[in-house]
Amino acid sequence: MMEKRKKIMLPETEIPTKWYNVVAEMKHKPQPMINPGTKEPLKPEDLYPLFAEELARQELNETDAWIDIPEEVRDKYKIYRPTPLVRAYGLEKALDTPAHIYFKNESVSPVGSHKLNSALPQAYYNKIDGTTNLTTETGAGQWGTALSFAAKTFGLELAVYMVKISYEQKPYRRSLMQTWGAQVIASPSMSTKAGRKILTDHPTYQGSLGTAISEAIELAMQTPKCKYALGSVLNHVSLHQTIIGLEAEKQMELAGEYPDIIIACFGGGSNFSGISFPFLRHNLSGEKSTRFIAAEPASCPKLTRGHFQYDFGDETGYTPLIPMYTLGHKFAPANIHAGGLRYHGAGSIVSQLLKDKQIEAVDIDQLDSFEAGILFARTEGIVPAPESNHAIAATIREALKAKEEGTKKTILFNLSGHGLIDMSAYDQYLAGDLINYSLSDEDIKKSLEAE
Template structure:
């Protein structure tokens, strides 16, 4: 019996998969709020190539050779492992497999997009990148990626996680990241939130607003993010493409695929290459998105236009949302405390391709 399915370095995907090419209906476009031009300010905030990828319609986008090489050097491909002990504990005839993204040097899948975004930033002459982080996994990955590219990185870490997980800050600083608890005194957004509620635990929405404000202060600074937007999921489809090849090697087709979901990058990156087959009528796989009951975006949120951040720097996005001012309880899974959801995941949930569960 094969308990671990490995791929060779040469089998690391050389392209990202873009589900925009296969969506059964057109993805609702971002909108400006009344009297503002958030869409017009996007080039001031984001790296140009990431913006191009955000709205791309090609089915596949080539991974730059430099990025693919870094994927290989930093641990890709990752193994797919048979959970034999769990099967026995559950006394189930099902075969259960799990993808070992934790083997990354930073402990999660986040490096897949961090490397790509830092690479494009460096290529465009950016000197510093800013970002938010919840539990710290994204901030850690981006700090490492920025350090490898020779650019500076500023991280706004949600205060509750900053206090709960002090060693995450230590790791980010080891990778040359500069970390602020959010809300902070470093931005106008942070100062206003603290003036209104000095004891706030913070939220990803607030941290995003701070990171965006910081990025807009200098044309040599750009904002990056670890989830929610389409180009982030695009980079993460490296995971799902590897899973697909690994299952083919043992002649397995999944009956059910399960992934946690906060903003959507892990879920979409792992499952979109399989959801494509279901959209095309070639699969009966069930796709389950598991979210915390403390932040039940897909199960209790509304499918409507809302801001991606606290104060409205972002355009309005059509997504499942609990409201951009929502502050989730201080649960340990800080990366899942986001009020909204990726627009692609939201559309597929609305169309019935995804079954959400809150736990």
Template structure:
């Protein structure tokens, strides 16, 4: 069909396996370490906090393909496949020879890609006899997804939401409560970690690091409870590869293959989800697709962070992870892309950055909203503030194509819609937002003393 706009797979063509890039990586990620012994963590040790099957997937560097359980496939069919869309109007507005495609993960009932991992994590917990799950959330997409998935599989959910983001996006916590979850702003007085943080800084706005600390603590002291994570760890990214595996088939339907793949970057789940299935062809088949992770300029762990073993949370409850980090004590600026305000990068992405298989780019807050407004006015979709970073990076590349007279095919992941983020857009339109930067001195101060990888 000439000028076909959307490419949608039939249900029979939805992938039935996740792709584990660790099996193909020439340099495997360094292992997570027990913070007390500094020895590699075992799956048994990880399963004290996470579902046992997720713990096995986390450390699996051998199996390229992991079966998606039929019970999870059944729930995936509620909303998958998601459309691959050609952004004709955006191309016209930019006067670019580039062909721009986006994978629209905003169309599922929860509004973002996060449900792709929430469902299997809750399924594995239920199969293993768990009765409760706990988690953290930044902007609230993950908290909403986990709250729904917990209800689907008959689990009780408790969510710690970053306090400043809870204030910025009040309807996210309303969604979680609608699905039956208990929601608490972090840092709180309900855990030892939260009390300690508030004692040192009574006005602490919260971060993903503080919320993780509280959620992990609750999981370790509550019988029948496991902790579920929405990004960063390898098993989460594994579940998200359903995005890129679908996109691969849909790009074939469009008769094109991406020269550039882009996604916003917080901990790495949606970036890995869209990028890793295509990256396997760079590794195994000699392709030379470029992979760009778009992060906030106020939280630049990929471009300005240091590679160290660091905790995934502020209180130091998690394993030590080999990551590019700004330090687990980093207090991020109160930008409106709450899902990207995380201090570190996942272990797989960190290794891929070291191996120059991909790179990051920093997006100032105002540029991200400029891009989101243009996308809304051309393609008719108001993107999540997180997704605006991917759109901004895409616009940069499309303009470069125009300046150089090159026609490249660009694919980006629209990880979620922004219909519950309208107060952020109001502030942008009213001129009340600003850019934030972090100094070199602050990065050095926050990363001093970290365990060298």
């Protein structure tokens, strides 16, 4: 009898040499981002004050489907890439499903999540530009942690504005960032004009990613040789993350299967883009008809209940105007534990793909997400990040649907990170202290109308 393969590994020599730019092959390109000052479509040079020049060019590149990964970045990727593709036999058995479930295990990176895939190239491009300091924001702390390590790797200083509720809920994320040499500030803070205004208006405000972005951008604009780095939403971040799906494609081939359904949790879109876009290109060319499902929290449902419109990426209005599904840049999300998913908008590429019905979205209640995460931990041994639990919950739904229908589906999901630094969230869940949050249509309407 042939031995069952649990993990499908690739050698280091198989780390992709190029990232995949889906925009080049999209039938309907995303609408252009708008410079709020000139009201004109954004040009790369508009972004130079904020981002490394190569990142600005990547952001607006609509013509090149493949973009070279610098050798120095590939070399650093070897610390943890290629990541394993794993068959979830234990989960399949527990669900008694005919579906074959695979997951790409991005939790094996030194920082515990997929975020390092973009942090390393962003730090590298800034270094070669002569940047000495970076600023960023972080929600749950995964992006801040990744950029702390990447900045240290390429010899840059970093200041991280961490959403206040996460700063308090996740002290060990803060410790990790400081271990790698970053300065961590709870946001909103008194160190920026944006932060001071928000605290003056709302002294007890627990923060949001939109607020933290405003603070990080303001500091970058005021400090010489300082640039800003973003962990999700923007096109160049999605581009770097495609290394996930490009590896997974080779690994699925080794497994002798091709996914019918691909699932990832959704905050701003980085890990969803990363696993989806390389496979999506076969849908765009008409060769395949895979379903792509973005799983977002019911308390922050921009894809399932937001409006498609131009909106700012931050609370204060410092960013370009982005064509996105949004709940409004003033949206104040509930203090859920999946801090990385508490973002008001979706990236322009994902928004366009949803508009074109190339992808789907579902929303997941907080309690359902933790129930799924606990089952996964008990069957597969890995405690997932609260964010990743949303993808697992959506995967379980699809696997049970396959069981009902009696159809053998191949499901691939992205395990975007582990939850070993999020155990306070599991403590609360196991103690029965977590609740579901629901938004009324009125709440969403009010948020979209807020200026």
